[in-house]
Amino acid sequence: MNKVSLPVIVWVVIASSGLYGCSDEKSATQHIEEASSLLLANDVDTAIIELKNAIKAEPRNPVARLRLGDAYLKQGNYISAEKELEKSLSLGAGLDVVLPELASVRAKLGDHHGVKQIMEQAVNIEENAYASVLLYAGVSAVATQDIEEAQDLFSQIIGLDQQSLQAQFAKAYLAHTKQDYSKSLLLVDEILIRAPNHRDAMLFKASTLYSQRQYQSANSVLESYLAITPKDHKAAFFNINSLIKAEQYEQADKKLLALLRVFGTSPLGNQYKAEIEYQKGHFEEAKNYAELSEQYGNKSPLVNVLIGLSAYQLGQLEQTYENLIRVENYFEPSHPVFKVLTIVKIKLGYDNETANSLATMDGLTPDDTSLLQLTSFEMANSGNLEAAQKVISKATALSPNNAQVLAQQGVILLSNQDEAGIRSLEKALALDSELAEVELSLAMQYLKSGEIFKTEEIAEKFLSLENTSEYGHLLNGLIQIEKKAYGDAIQNFNKALKVNENSIMALLNLGFLHEQSPDLAFDYYRRVLNLEPGHKVAIQRFTSLSVKLNQASNAIGFLEELRGTSPDNISIILGLAQNYRFNKQVDKAISLLEEFNANESLPPGYWVILGDSYTQQHKFVEANESFAAGLKLYPEHYLLNLRLIGSLELSRDVPKALKAAMAANQVFPNNPRIKMLLAHLELENNNIEAAKKHIEQFRQNNRNNPFIDRLVGKIAMLEGDFATSVEHLTSVYQHNPNSVNAVRLARALKFNGQQAEAEKTLEVYLEGDPNNTRLRLLLAELYTKENKEKIFEQYNWLIAKNPANIAALNNLAWHQHNFQLSEQAIKTIEKAHQQQPKNLMLLETYGVLLVANNNHHQGIVILEQALAAGSKDVDAHISLAQGYIALNKSQEAKAILLALHSANQTRKPEIEDLLSQLN
Numbered sequence: 001m002n003k004v005s006l007p008v009i010v011w012v013v014i015a016s017s018g019l020y021g022c023s024d025e026k027s028a029t030q031h032i033e034e035a036s037s038l039l040l041a042n043d044v045d046t047a048i049i050e051l052k053n054a055i056k057a058e059p060r061n062p063v064a065r066l067r068l069g070d071a072y073l074k075q076g077n078y079i080s081a082e083k084e085l086e087k088s089l090s091l092g093a094g095l096d097v098v099l100p101e102l103a104s105v106r107a108k109l110g111d112h113h114g115v116k117q118i119m120e121q122a123v124n125i126e127e128n129a130y131a132s133v134l135l136y137a138g139v140s141a142v143a144t145q146d147i148e149e150a151q152d153l154f155s156q157i158i159g160l161d162q163q164s165l166q167a168q169f170a171k172a173y174l175a176h177t178k179q180d181y182s183k184s185l186l187l188v189d190e191i192l193i194r195a196p197n198h199r200d201a202m203l204f205k206a207s208t209l210y211s212q213r214q215y216q217s218a219n220s221v222l223e224s225y226l227a228i229t230p231k232d233h234k235a236a237f238f239n240i241n242s243l244i245k246a247e248q249y250e251q252a253d254k255k256l257l258a259l260l261r262v263f264g265t266s267p268l269g270n271q272y273k274a275e276i277e278y279q280k281g282h283f284e285e286a287k288n289y290a291e292l293s294e295q296y297g298n299k300s301p302l303v304n305v306l307i308g309l310s311a312y313q314l315g316q317l318e319q320t321y322e323n324l325i326r327v328e329n330y331f332e333p334s335h336p337v338f339k340v341l342t343i344v345k346i347k348l349g350y351d352n353e354t355a356n357s358l359a360t361m362d363g364l365t366p367d368d369t370s371l372l373q374l375t376s377f378e379m380a381n382s383g384n385l386e387a388a389q390k391v392i393s394k395a396t397a398l399s400p401n402n403a404q405v406l407a408q409q410g411v412i413l414l415s416n417q418d419e420a421g422i423r424s425l426e427k428a429l430a431l432d433s434e435l436a437e438v439e440l441s442l443a444m445q446y447l448k449s450g451e452i453f454k455t456e457e458i459a460e461k462f463l464s465l466e467n468t469s470e471y472g473h474l475l476n477g478l479i480q481i482e483k484k485a486y487g488d489a490i491q492n493f494n495k496a497l498k499v500n501e502n503s504i505m506a507l508l509n510l511g512f513l514h515e516q517s518p519d520l521a522f523d524y525y526r527r528v529l530n531l532e533p534g535h536k537v538a539i540q541r542f543t544s545l546s547v548k549l550n551q552a553s554n555a556i557g558f559l560e561e562l563r564g565t566s567p568d569n570i571s572i573i574l575g576l577a578q579n580y581r582f583n584k585q586v587d588k589a590i591s592l593l594e595e596f597n598a599n600e601s602l603p604p605g606y607w608v609i610l611g612d613s614y615t616q617q618h619k620f621v622e623a624n625e626s627f628a629a630g631l632k633l634y635p636e637h638y639l640l641n642l643r644l645i646g647s648l649e650l651s652r653d654v655p656k657a658l659k660a661a662m663a664a665n666q667v668f669p670n671n672p673r674i675k676m677l678l679a680h681l682e683l684e685n686n687n688i689e690a691a692k693k694h695i696e697q698f699r700q701n702n703r704n705n706p707f708i709d710r711l712v713g714k715i716a717m718l719e720g721d722f723a724t725s726v727e728h729l730t731s732v733y734q735h736n737p738n739s740v741n742a743v744r745l746a747r748a749l750k751f752n753g754q755q756a757e758a759e760k761t762l763e764v765y766l767e768g769d770p771n772n773t774r775l776r777l778l779l780a781e782l783y784t785k786e787n788k789e790k791i792f793e794q795y796n797w798l799i800a801k802n803p804a805n806i807a808a809l810n811n812l813a814w815h816q817h818n819f820q821l822s823e824q825a826i827k828t829i830e831k832a833h834q835q836q837p838k839n840l841m842l843l844e845t846y847g848v849l850l851v852a853n854n855n856h857h858q859g860i861v862i863l864e865q866a867l868a869a870g871s872k873d874v875d876a877h878i879s880l881a882q883g884y885i886a887l888n889k890s891q892e893a894k895a896i897l898l899a900l901h902s903a904n905q906t907r908k909p910e911i912e913d914l915l916s917q918l919n
Helices: 028-040 044-057 062-075 078-090 095-108 112-124 127-143 147-160 165-177 181-194 199-211 215-228 233-245 249-262 267-279 283-295 301-313 317-330 336-348 366-381 385-398 403-415 420-431 436-448 452-463 466-482 486-499 504-513 518-531 536-548 552-565 570-582 586-593 604-616 620-633 638-650 654-667 672-684 688-701 706-718 722-735 739-751 755-768 773-782 785-801 806-818 822-835 840-852 856-868 874-886 890-901 905-916
Strands: none
Touching: 028 044, 028 062, 044 062, 062 078, 062 095, 078 095, 095 112, 095 127, 112 127, 112 672, 112 688, 112 706, 127 147, 127 165, 127 688, 147 165, 147 688, 147 706, 165 181, 165 199, 181 199, 199 215, 199 233, 215 233, 233 249, 233 267, 249 267, 267 283, 267 301, 283 301, 301 317, 301 336, 317 336, 385 403, 403 420, 436 452, 436 466, 452 466, 466 486, 466 504, 486 504, 504 518, 504 536, 518 536, 518 552, 536 552, 536 570, 552 570, 570 586, 570 604, 586 604, 604 620, 604 638, 620 638, 638 654, 638 672, 654 672, 672 688, 672 706, 688 706, 706 722, 706 739, 722 739, 739 755, 739 773, 755 773, 773 785, 773 806, 785 806, 806 822, 806 840, 822 840, 840 856, 840 874, 856 874, 874 890, 874 905, 890 905
């Protein structure tokens, strides 16, 4: 029977409750008093027993639940602590007492969304309690690397009371976020002088020491912490890791075995056990534990390293290869893991993978020259010019008169700013005059890096020679593009075509430069594709221009014709599939792509387009499978990573989307888009601290943007920092003033005490979008009772627009009732009920209003229908009982009230009052 639930309005009802109950032996109050004394003496286990006895005596005693939650928190049993604290809150325990402890628990559980919810509730609690909530919100922000948010929260705490313990802790964290670790440690030591058993301070100190590689000192603090917080198993695993880092393997093993007896399926625990066994030389055991860790969900590259190296020690080369190849890209060629993988590749005969390894080996012969060339080329492509230079130098030593080798050496040397490269190129060109392409590539590289004058020098050299003048004109054309002198660029490319009418580079650039004259651009791209049917860039530009001009059908015809001449050319096939998609012929795109059996030879673009096609048809399972299959072959492909993340989120599998984003972040650790997605998905998974962490990492290297502002605003809202939320959501709304952003901003304004501004935001938006019924409904509910006329104005507009708007009719009836317009309320709800006589919400509202207006007979009939339809609404039940009482149906009323009595603590006084009328 309640009004439609709307996200804009959140009503918090604080219920208070006394202590009840007695016992022939100890009362609940006595148990609680005894437990309080025990907690002061740090006898937590015995205190828990006392508190359980108190709850046994009085299950709905809020103080007992609160004290038990506090005891569990001290013990490190955070799940049980959260349960009891939430129960105490529901039973009426004071927000000032419960919220700080609940914030602490949720922060420790990594429930960042939960911490934000507490921030929303904590607006009006007393200052010291509020400072504690802010502190845990800040700690939560640090955990998610949202450093700016954390710093803001810590600064707020300090501003409240600089001498408080919370302020001292905030100062320590603030120093830590600024990487002033020495100051941070001094401050936390001061806390521990004031409060030697301050658990959070101890854990913070251990973490800071660990980050400074002071593992032994971290262990000492953790030992003290675990002595008083024995069930904090996360800290226990942290202790094990510190012991391993300190090379105290026996001590680590002893503690770990005890933990594994309880948490045998812990991925991290089994990883640590594998590390210890490997250090002991127990390679079979190390491999087994590492495999268990992987089976239990550990995706860390270290697990593959442990399995691979253990297998290598056991002579199991295939398993070594299978595991180390997965993590090959994490290591430099000088790393021992890379060397082991190199040896294994050679032993297994994987010649196509041994090239990089051979680059650093001795005993090579001139027969190995081509392999070394390929190795150097791959290294240079990956950006490792130093290694590439070393390898190509070996190739030059083996084949000093090989022009191709000398040319490659020259390019690499020049890329390393070594002028010796010029001599290598000169010698190469003297041996083989057909190597001008090498110098052209070098000039283009100079241009890309902004060294235009070097490119101009090479262009002049090319123009001075008859057989290289084409390259001179091409370079001059590229130089003019860089200078934005597009007319001059066109002239130079046309000059290149006069020298060579089939110059693909000239044709391609002319197509690009003429895209404002589409027919001419299409002609140039067609010429490229007739010369080189699978030219990827030409297909992409041709397709892009076709879509832009809504001429996908023309592109399809041309590409189908092109495929006739090259039926197996994958670039043409992919271009054709894309054009099918863009022309809304998705079935044809999928059929074309499914002609191929999935195999390793298919390029990444195949999997992208296939997955996109499935996504376009909302076949998310197939899309996910396609993107995942592509990533299995190309784990470092950026677009495939993004596609899988997006597809999983579209299919509402947010946990898997987060895992995919985490995997992408390992491959692209500094990518801003991945960081934004990670922050978003962590937040969607209620991991507020993790979301903050990624937001902070994004901010360190990038300018802010509306997406990040929205996330920060949402987090601030959840954490109760409404002013910050308003600031960021205002920025979002200004950048993109749509209805969703208007609602978000209005909600933040309301919670920040800016009721008038919240109303104005939605009113102004509705001026530009007057038919947005959802927003009007939200605005009507946003208005306070002082705005009676405005409330009715919005609902009357909605009902005039759509007389069948049940939600509007229902809510209007309630407002009319609350404003004591009883007859109007009945008429309004009757209109709704006539349209949907079986609607449970309407039955509840109609029945309650009838009884409230003393129409007991009809009210009872309607409410009995509501209960028969499954109503759980307390107001409906109480109204029905009131109707029965009015008609002297005592037995019926009593049955309903007794059923409510035990299950509705907050309405207990009202129910008991009604029961008393029956006696």
